[in-house]
Amino acid sequence: MDAAIxxxxxxxxxxxxxxxxEGVSFKVRPGEIFGLLGPNGAGKSTTVRILATLTRPDGGxxxxxxxxxxxxxxxxxxxxxxxxxASGVDKWATGRENLTLQAHLMRVPAGEIPSxxxxxxxxxxxxxxxxxxVKTYSGGMKRRLDLxxxxxxxxxxxxxxxxxTGLDPETRAALWRDLKRLRQERNLTVLLTTHYLExxxxxxDRLAIVDHGKVVVEGxxxxxxxxxxxxxxxxxxxxxxxxxxxxLKPLPGVxxxxxxxxxxxxxxxxxxxxxxxxxTTLERAGITVSSSTLSRPTLDDVYLHxxxxxxxxxxxxxxxxAA
Amino acid sequence: MKAFLSDTWFILLRHLRTTVRxxxxxxxxxxxxxxxxxxxxxxxxxxVEIPGFGSAxxxxxxxxGVVIMTxxxxxxxxxxxxxxxxxxxxxxxxxxxxxxxxxxxxxxxLHAAITVAVQSVIILLFGMLLGARIAGxxxxxxxxxxxxxxxxxxxxxLSNGLALITRREETLIAVINFFGxxxxxxxxxxxxxxxMPGWIRALARANPVNWAVVASRDAxxxxxxxxxxxxxxxLLGFMLVSVWISTQAFRAYRRAS
Ligand SMILES: Nc1ncnc2c1ncn2[C@@H]1O[C@H](COP(=O)(O)OP(=O)(O)OP(=O)(O)O)[C@@H](O)[C@H]1O
Ligand SMILES: [Mg+2]
Numbered sequence: 001m002d003a004a005i006x007x008x009x010x011x012x013x014x015x016x017x018x019x020x021x022e023g024v025s026f027k028v029r030p031g032e033i034f035g036l037l038g039p040n041g042a043g044k045s046t047t048v049r050i051l052a053t054l055t056r057p058d059g060g061x062x063x064x065x066x067x068x069x070x071x072x073x074x075x076x077x078x079x080x081x082x083x084x085x086a087s088g089v090d091k092w093a094t095g096r097e098n099l100t101l102q103a104h105l106m107r108v109p110a111g112e113i114p115s116x117x118x119x120x121x122x123x124x125x126x127x128x129x130x131x132x133x134v135k136t137y138s139g140g141m142k143r144r145l146d147l148x149x150x151x152x153x154x155x156x157x158x159x160x161x162x163x164x165t166g167l168d169p170e171t172r173a174a175l176w177r178d179l180k181r182l183r184q185e186r187n188l189t190v191l192l193t194t195h196y197l198e199x200x201x202x203x204x205d206r207l208a209i210v211d212h213g214k215v216v217v218e219g220x221x222x223x224x225x226x227x228x229x230x231x232x233x234x235x236x237x238x239x240x241x242x243x244x245x246x247x248l249k250p251l252p253g254v255x256x257x258x259x260x261x262x263x264x265x266x267x268x269x270x271x272x273x274x275x276x277x278x279x280t281t282l283e284r285a286g287i288t289v290s291s292s293t294l295s296r297p298t299l300d301d302v303y304l305h306x307x308x309x310x311x312x313x314x315x316x317x318x319x320x321x322a323a
Numbered sequence: 324m325k326a327f328l329s330d331t332w333f334i335l336l337r338h339l340r341t342t343v344r345x346x347x348x349x350x351x352x353x354x355x356x357x358x359x360x361x362x363x364x365x366x367x368x369x370x371v372e373i374p375g376f377g378s379a380x381x382x383x384x385x386x387x388g389v390v391i392m393t394x395x396x397x398x399x400x401x402x403x404x405x406x407x408x409x410x411x412x413x414x415x416x417x418x419x420x421x422x423x424x425x426x427x428x429x430x431x432x433l434h435a436a437i438t439v440a441v442q443s444v445i446i447l448l449f450g451m452l453l454g455a456r457i458a459g460x461x462x463x464x465x466x467x468x469x470x471x472x473x474x475x476x477x478x479x480x481l482s483n484g485l486a487l488i489t490r491r492e493e494t495l496i497a498v499i500n501f502f503g504x505x506x507x508x509x510x511x512x513x514x515x516x517x518x519m520p521g522w523i524r525a526l527a528r529a530n531p532v533n534w535a536v537v538a539s540r541d542a543x544x545x546x547x548x549x550x551x552x553x554x555x556x557x558l559l560g561f562m563l564v565s566v567w568i569s570t571q572a573f574r575a576y577r578r579a580s
Contacts, residue, residue, distance in 0.1 A: 049415075052419045053419065055580055074421055078421050082419040084415055084419075086412035086415070087412050088412035088416035089411075089416075090337065092340070092345070093340060093341070097340070101334070101336075101337055104329070104330075104333045105330065105333070105417065106420050133344065
């Protein structure tokens with residue numbers, strides 16, 4: 001089999017006129033963990049929903065696990081697991097009942113269901129509360145149940161739309177471990193969207209950054225970091241970041257400047273030697289630099305470079321995602 | 324077909340389980356009819372003395388009406404469950420599985436029919452306690468349950484269809500409040516047909532709620548079995564049309580999402 005997921009020129013305009021996708025293309029190889037990153041509203045969930053056959057694209061083609069999403073949606077559904085951004089567990093049923101129903105609907109042979117459900121409950125550490133109704137679960141417990149439900153049919157392709165939002169660091173690390181294990185043991189292909197760059201860096205073999213309904217860049221985390229040259233100098237300048245960015249842009253050795261809130265972010269060839277010039281230029285223009293840092297490009301800089309925005313997920317680890 | 328039946332069964336179990344776990348819901352839908360039977364039964368006891376009312380005991384007259392009215396209101400709320408599933412993401416999760424699409428609707432309609440049947444048994448027994456006599460015997464009893472269930476199934480299908488199109492609880496609540504009472508009062512649930520103004524009688528004839536009320540009353544009295552069968556057939560037709568409408572609404576929903 002060639003690609004586990006292949007999409008080409010996906011377009012989607014919602015009924016209210018919102019153009020969510022304007023030609024999304026990427027390929028995911030079997031056994032790969034592939035990340036979709038992008039700001040709120042970039043079109044990540046829409047892409048996942050199209051690939052999971054929940055909504056039809058207006059243009060372009062896509063196939064998942066060898067089945068065309070439009071020509072053979074039933075084939076796709078049998079072979080995928082989906083953990084959507086909005087939970088999707090039945091809150092009036094117990095964890096075990098949720099899993100059992102999902103297994104029936106996923107065409108798991110009836111004889112295998114009890115044992116498979118038991119194993120999954122153990123795997124997500126919900127054996128204790130398995131027979132309590134989900135309404136009494138915490139957010140993290142619900143998310144773990146979601147995950148187990150996505151795996152009940154032993155899918156070949158797993159879609160995870162912001163799977164770790166709302167999970168505590170420990171559970172998140174456990175999930176990363178388990179995803180890597182699943183990939184190794186069963187050659188599971190994973191497409192995941194995330195708002196944590198650290199997660200993408202650690203977990204994804206390859207990733208694509210999506211913005212305004214298009215893939216703006218694609219590659220391994222290392223490739224993407226290597227592709228932006230120079231060092232990053234971050235200058236804390238209070239309210240003057242826009243003026244600072246404009247002032248610094250024409251200086252020699254400066255590749256790019258971005259105003260980001262109270263900070264001016266400068267990418268420069270040799271950051272360490274450029275720093276004094278940057279600071280004196282600003283001081284001379286009456287802008288006080290209260291702090292400055294120098295770093296090698298991180299995924300954060302890659303993101304910033306391609307979307308012009310600092311990653312929004314970073315500071316809001318605990319907040320609920322917008323639906 | 325096998326997938327349709329087994330999916331319907333498992334999803335039906337889910338709905339029944341939910342109902343049993345929210346007993347307050349059952350209590351609320353039963354308290355109302357009990358109040359009607361006791362209070363209206365007392366209040367209007369002497370209505371039967373009006374010349375032309377044509378029934379000997381008001382509680383006997385009222386009980387089938389209350390059964391059908393409960394069937395109407397109980398199942399009209401059915402769509403709220405769908406809206407809850409839409410907001411919780413349960414619908415999406417199911418649609419991403421190979422589940423037979425029609426089973427998602429049929430399970431809800433069946434669930435409404437079963438709920439109505441159980442409620443009807445309780446109301447009939449309570450009516451008997453207050454002095455209503457089921458002259459139609461067991462066949463009459465079962466006929467009333469069937470008529471109520473058919474009406475309930477049809478109404479729940481309409482409610483589900485409306486829920487899928489509007490996707491808003493407020494709209495559903497408004498529509499039920501707007502149509503619920505007129506549907507009841509444009510029927511002989513509370514008042515004998517001979518005492519109704521002509522135009523109401525004409526409207527009542529086109530009202531499925533009234534078909535069910537009239538036929539239930541006949542089944543109660545053990546009379547006009549042919550009319551009962553005819554009403555059952557008409558209610559079956561009403562249910563099929565409603566189910567068809569709800570499947571169209573489901574299609575529209577899936578296209579729009
Ligand atoms: N059902 C819908 N109807 C109309 N517009 C929608 C719908 N779903 C999404 N959109 C719009 O489409 C665009 C892309 O949304 P999408 O949910 O795919 O973004 P996302 O990248 O997943 O964002 P987030 O990080 O916030 O989850 C947004 O502008 C959104 O408002
Ligand atoms: Mg999203």
